[in-house]
Amino acid sequence: MSRLRLFVWLLLLAHLGVLLWVAAHLPIGPHEAKLFFTGDTLVARLMHWGVTCFPDAEFLSIRIPFLVLHLINLYLFYRLCQALLNDETEVLTAFVTFLLLPGIVSSAVLATSTGLILALYQAFLLLYIKKREWLAYLVLPLMLYVDKSSVVFFFAMLTFALWRRNIPLLAASVTLFAAAVAMYGIEVHGKPKNYFVDTVALYAAIFSPLLFLYFFYAMYRILLKGQRTILWHIAFTILLLSLLLSMRQKIPIQDFAPYVVVAIPLMVHLFFRSYRVRLPEYRKPYRLAAVAVYAVLVLNTAILVFHRPLFLVLDNPQKHFAAPFYLPYWCAQALKERGIAAVTTRDGKLAYQLRFYGIEPNGGYSLSKKPAPGARSVTIRYKGRSIATCYVSKINN
Template identity: 40%
Template sequence: MKKKYFHWLLFFYVTASFYLATTTPITPHEARNLYLSSDLVSLLMQWGSAIVPGFLGLRIFFVLFAFLSIRIFYELGQRYFAKREDVYLSTALFMFLPGILTATVLANVGIIVLALVLLFVLLYERKHFTLLPLIMLALFFIHEASIIFFVALLFYGIAYKDKALSMFSAAFITAFLYLAKGIEIGGRPSGHFIEIFGLYAAVFSPLLFLYFFYTMYRILLREKKTLMWYISFTALAASLLLSIRQKVYITDFAPYVMISTIAMVDLFMHSLRVRLPQFQKRYLRAFYVGIVFLVFSALMIIFNRELFYLSDNKEKHFANRIYQPYILAQKLKVKGVECYDVKGRMGLQLRYYGIPFCANDK
């Protein structure tokens, strides 16, 4: 990818991020975090609302964390690719992954975790070890699923005989077990295994996830295993294994899995360039088809507002739970209704729009 194309895509990504963060109504999950939680996400939402008005204020810190993630990912790409064009391509693909776009514009802990994990990998590979324990400590406190991250570090430390990394990761795993934190494990064999594949396909776009899965498997068998691969593969394998017995929340694992987009592009470029031009055509066709699916998925997210209002059956639209309370709030305000009783998270969304539970007024 040429530099000028990358700059245009970067401009479009930044513009789309601010557009979505400004125009997308508060989601049920965001409303629950804002009013019923006291964690870091809730705190950043409150701080942002005090600084910037409207929906953007709720999400401004998370948008900034996303931009930081893109910058760190770009720096990592320069360590993996000899050609700057490959750095541009991998970063552009990373920016427009549906999971990254969504995490950029909605208040969530995943984008904070993603930035910290990418920073950890970058500093480790540059042999800047001073801040690594602090990053590990931050992940320990802000993300209960980070035990997967520490397990991956332990595997890597043992494989490459890094005693310090092994000791620190083992200590954090022990702390998780002692405090009974981390991912809950239980249930019985059920049908969530296929579901997790569908969720990953939504996070990556379908064809890209198939190639990503192949990349993880190919590296497992034949290629050099980097720290980035250990983190992604451990998270991917853990999520697939857990899905056999229980429902898996993709937000617990996606930040660790998506960092290996670099490895996916690296493998594809290597497979493409070792072949003569006449044998590259099928690889390029597959690449273009994958890009079409990615672009379609990204546009569905960017223009979800317009697609919702154009939909004939809004109740079945994927964004109905976001826009329905917003539309209802506007109608209630026109009618002069000052309170409204409704069950579930929708009531919290209405509360954000200035329409509290009537029971609170009695």
């Protein structure tokens, strides 16, 4: 076993261990809680399956199905890299890059449809690239039932089939695109407003800033001079579509990003090709650039994973990106310490989170974030530091 392969195996084991730890300690989020109590989607069913099978695993129970999906996606991505790249160094580099992406790490521990999208999309790509097209066509209808992200995917597939003049694929894409639009519609709403910078910032958070900069360059370079494969076409089309739409309205980035990140092998191949055509004395800038990109990537992912200490150093802990996960949990703990088992709140998502922790809705107490006459303050603390304050008042019946 080569040293690089051994390093990747050790990194993979560390990655899985850290993800298990994060999944076991991360409280349920507002979207997850609402989905758990009101949703009838595949994601909601997977959450309930996890709780049924692992009732004593607390937070881990709702996340186990998505960790399993993550393992499947890592395997599929590795196989995809092997199908696309001939060099082992390129395969392992692409795999490690995918492994460390903040967007992939977060999708592994959160109850979202991203894992399902990635699994079906990568299965389709593998079958299509290996010339098992009719099996690939059987995967396509499954993607229709995951969520509304299938609209943009089938649109990209339609444009690819038109470009390649692939009649069977075109017929399947048109049919499924029409079905997706009929099921989910096309979201064009609100007063036109430019969210382009916000969307770029979200992609930078999913990839890490420097990596996304090079990824965008790689996609553009392939457009000009490279081989425009189905993987490149779908990734570039959806990336471009998301940026164009963001000039008018805020887009749900989770509907676009899964189809974009899978193109990581193309970026890695372009880098190594550019690196190897140069004489050794001219390769140093490439090595330095790679070190900078991966240093920022590792730092971003480390902050994402080991985020709790930030509650102790931020001037305003309530602006912590994980505050919507932790504050309701700590609030529930504080309420239980005061013997309060049921509260009424106007915040619907908060009510679902509190319900998950055993604080029932429509109780004899009112919970709010603002003080009211006669209300008792409940201080939410983490390691002795005051993080936030909520107010509880008795409801007079």
